[in-house]
Amino acid sequence: MNHELPDAAAREREPTEANVRALVETFYRRVDDDPLLGPIFARALAGRWDEHLATMTTFWSSLVLGSKQYRGNVQEAHRPIDDVEPRHFARWLSLFLSTVESRYEPAAAVQFMEPALRIAQSLQLSKFGWDYQIPVEQQELLAALKRQRTGGAPEPRFPERPDAEPFPAKFIGKSADEQ
Numbered sequence: 001m002n003h004e005l006p007d008a009a010a011r012e013r014e015p016t017e018a019n020v021r022a023l024v025e026t027f028y029r030r031v032d033d034d035p036l037l038g039p040i041f042a043r044a045l046a047g048r049w050d051e052h053l054a055t056m057t058t059f060w061s062s063l064v065l066g067s068k069q070y071r072g073n074v075q076e077a078h079r080p081i082d083d084v085e086p087r088h089f090a091r092w093l094s095l096f097l098s099t100v101e102s103r104y105e106p107a108a109a110v111q112f113m114e115p116a117l118r119i120a121q122s123l124q125l126s127k128f129g130w131d132y133q134i135p136v137e138q139q140e141l142l143a144a145l146k147r148q149r150t151g152g153a154p155e156p157r158f159p160e161r162p163d164a165e166p167f168p169a170k171f172i173g174k175s176a177d178e179q
């Protein structure tokens with residue numbers, strides 16, 4: 001059996017401290033092996049990989065287990081990394097999402113994927129400028145994950161109404177004696 005990427009039957013139903021640590025280790029092994037991301041992390045983390053893995057385990061545990069142990073500043077941590085381009089974020093997300101997907105059942109996977117995409121968005125905006133257009137795939141994926149997390153419930157919308165009748169028309173735009 002492949003212990004790195006469990007098959008569908010072996011996917012975790014819920015995050016636990018042990019499987020969060022295993023997720024972090026697997027993900028950063030893939031990052032380290034990746035020709036695009038590997039060199040960036042190697043430069044930034046020379047001799048500090050163990051510390052980084054411990055920080056990231058605490059970070060994800062705080063998010064998905066509510067352990068509240070993480071005391072860092074994600075934006076500040078990325079500020080010194082200046083050799084990052086949009087394609088690096090795309091690769092980071094692709095590796096992270098596929099690692100999560102292979103290890104957790106969908107309901108648990110969403111708990112990692114949604115914050116990862118949100119944080120990736122804010123990191124991209126601060127790196128590339130506030131008018132940077134977040135790639136459409138990322139926006140769509142985030143919207144789909146949000147729908148999945150809320151049980152597929154549609155976004156709040158106006159009350160049911162006949163198709164041809166724009167909602168406000170019934171209530172505004174008519175004088176009191178027409179009503």
Ligand code: HEM
Pocket residue numbers: 040041044045052055056059071072073074077078081084088089092115116119120123
């Ligand atoms: C191109 C994409 C990314 C690159 C190259 C990158 C790189 C790095 C590096 C090198 C560090 C270590 C900083 C240091 O200790 O000196 C770090 C820390 C961190 N990264 Fe990223 N990162 C990326 C995207 C993300 C995303 C999308 C998330 C969202 C979850 C994230 C979350 C974190 C966190 C929580 C830390 C620890 C911050 C701390 O020290 O408190 N990173 N990242």
